Amino acid sequence: MKDLPQPAANQGKFQDSYLTSNGDERASVALSNPETxxxxxxxxxxxECANCYILSSPSNDALVYLTADEVQDYLDQIEARNWPVKEIGFTGGEPFMNPQIVGMIRFALExxxxxLILTNAxxxxxxxSMQAGLIQLLIDFPGQMVLRISLDHFSEDIHDAERGHGSFAKSLLGMRWLQENGFEIAVAARSQWGKNDTASRAGFEELFAEYGFCIDAQNPSQTVLFPEMDDTIEVPEITTACWDILxxxxxxxxxSTSRMVVKRKGARRPTxxxxxxxPYTAEFELGETLASAEQDVSLxxxxxxxFCVLGGARCSA
Known part of the structure; x- marks a missing residue:
């Protein structure tokens, strides 16, 4: 596995795990409360989205399909390590491309x-087959699932410019099906295109009202606005002194609260x-087990x- 090249905007920074480019002590984070x-x-x-942070596409299998048995193994490890996990998240790629996704979800719900399932719907x-599987899960485990739909913008034109012509309408169709069948849904969008959060939430509020979606645009857990991960923008390094300053x-x-399991193409086991x-930066790979993943993380x-310290964003619900 090779690290991706460093953007020119931050040349000279983020080179040393323990010291910043100025020689200050780099901040690190302990896994203090593993909830997700x-x-x-x-x-x-x-x-294939224009700015996908994980480079997902119909041809990118750098991270291959996990199996339900592999998910089950890590669920066993949660219990063995006594992690106080409350939430299991499924992301991709598109999770519903994986033929075993319904079984994975069932193992977690049981x-x-x-x-929490991140999907483009x-x-x-x-x-x-997926609709039938989801409906059965909802019947068997009411109130335990949230599907968070990636809807980059409340404007069809801007959303489709990112995700492809017709994608907005197809996602809305999936959202309608989910709501009509009693699923709890949320939306993940981006803080970009010159709109502040207030304007973005107002736009989504109008969209949800127009289509009758039971989603609160003002609730950050129901309408999540993620900072844009633009590698061309220079950002400061986070030192230990930043905690008090900020x-x-x-x-x-x-x-401090989450870890992610992936399986790399050609690998014997997930990591x-x-x-x-x-997902592609070697320094943030912590080993094959949850025990090995309990180490501190240098920022x-x-x-x-x-995204995290200055943007204050979190992927969990």
Whole structure:
């Protein structure tokens, strides 16, 4: 596995795990309260977005499909390590491309976890077999699942410019099916295109009202606005002094509460990553087991600063 090249905007930074480019002590985060375990079900996706942070596409299988048995093994490890996990997350790629996704979700629900599924709600989810599987899960485990739909913008034109012509309408169709069948749904969007959060939430509020979606645009857990991960923008490195300067704690950062399981193409076993946003950076790979993943994480990447510490974003519900 090779690290992706460093963007020119941050040349000279994020080189040393323990020191910043100025020689200051780099901030790190301990796994203080592991509440969420993510499973990346594979990087294959039915569409290819213009700015996908994980480079998902119909041809990218750098992260191959996880199996339900592999998910089951990590659920066993949660119990063996006494992690206080409340939520299991499934992401991709497009999770409903994975033929074993319904079984994976069932394993998590059977153990009493809340389940969060990130999806574009398009054709893979709308296949008859997936619809039937989801409805049975809803019958068997009411109130335990949330499906968070990627809807980059409340404007069809802007959304489709990112995700492809017709994708907005197809996602809305999937959202309608989910709501009509009693599923709890949420939306994930992007803070970009010159709109502040207030304007973005107002736009989504109008969209949800127009289509009758039971989603609160003002609730950050129901309408999640993620900071844009633009690698061309220079960001500051986070030092240990930044916690007091910013009035924040390491416990506010996503890697204090979550880890992600992936399986790399050609690998014998899955591995555990520190962060859902950094699937290709070797430094954030923590080993094959949850025990090995209990180590501290140095904030040695631009996303650590812009997305998590300064942006305050979290992927969990």
């Amino acid at each position: 375990l993510w499973f990346n079900t594979g990087t294959l996706c039915n569409i 153990r009493g976890y809340k389940v 398009m054709q893979p989810m709308m296949r008859k 009035g924040k704690s390491p416990k506010d950062v996503m890697c 555990v990553l520190a962060c859902t946003l950094l 040695n990447h631009p996303h650590c600063a812009k």
